[in-house]
Amino acid sequence: MSIxxxxxxxxxxxxxxxxYDTINxxxxxxINYCGWKKGVYPTRNDAIRGIEEGNLYVAIxxxxxxGSMILRHKPEEAYLSVRWKKDLSYDKVLVVYTFTVHPGYFNQGxxxxxxxxxEELGIEEGTESLRLDVYTENVPAIHLYEKCGFEYIDTVSLGLEESGLDWFKLYEKLI
Structure with missing residues (x-):
């Protein structure tokens, strides 16, 4: 069946x-590759906010x-101190947030x-870059991003150390 x-x-x-509860x-x-916690992130409220903002997408x-993801033109603060492949204002960048696939559908593309x-949406909107962050321990997601042409940029703190999430890798794909 198609997606x-x-x-x-x-x-x-x-x-x-x-x-979200199923993945958590x-x-x-x-192994908690993504470092998410049930009832903390992501939650129903994150989904509702993404829907209300018009930037949450679902795979059916x-x-x-x-699966689902949120695409925003707003970066995490740590993104602002990093040297990206191309210096762009964030109206030309889509940032991928809350990217997830149901575990019962892993390895199905x-x-x-x-x-x-x-990427196609970004091109349609005149966006020049996709950016994202991924917890350094999230090896499956890192492999997917690299397979999809994202390039490693830097490793930063997103201020989530109290949650046990010290470091995040930043990736970018120019489109």
Whole structure:
């Protein structure tokens, strides 16, 4: 079956909450690559905010939300002190946030399709770069990003040390 990607809508909030809880439960049972915590991040409120801002996207397979991401023109503060491949104002940059795939659909190309969609949307909007951060221990995501053409830029703190998340790798893909 094929994967479709669309903007999230208000009626997706329940399914997104389930998606976020499912990924967090999965990570708690094994290796918590992303460092997320159930009830802390991501939550239903993160989904609702992304939907209300019009920048949350969902991947759907057989009428089930199997992945999602948020795309914003707003960077984390740590991004501002980094030397990127190209010096751009953030109206020319899409930052990928809250990128996730349902664990029952790992290794089915959903993450790749979400990132390809972000790239196509960026080109359509006149964006010149996709940027993202990833917890240094999130090896599966790092492999995906590199496979999709993102290049490592730097390692920074995002101020999440109290949560046990000391360092994040920054990646960029010029489009």
């Amino acid at each position: 479709s990607i669309r903007k999230g809508i208000k009626s997706d909030a329940d399914d997104l909450e389930i998606l 439960d999965h990570m708690e049972k094994g 397979k057989e009428d089930v939300i199997v 959903i993450g790749f399709k979400l990132l390809k969609y972000a």
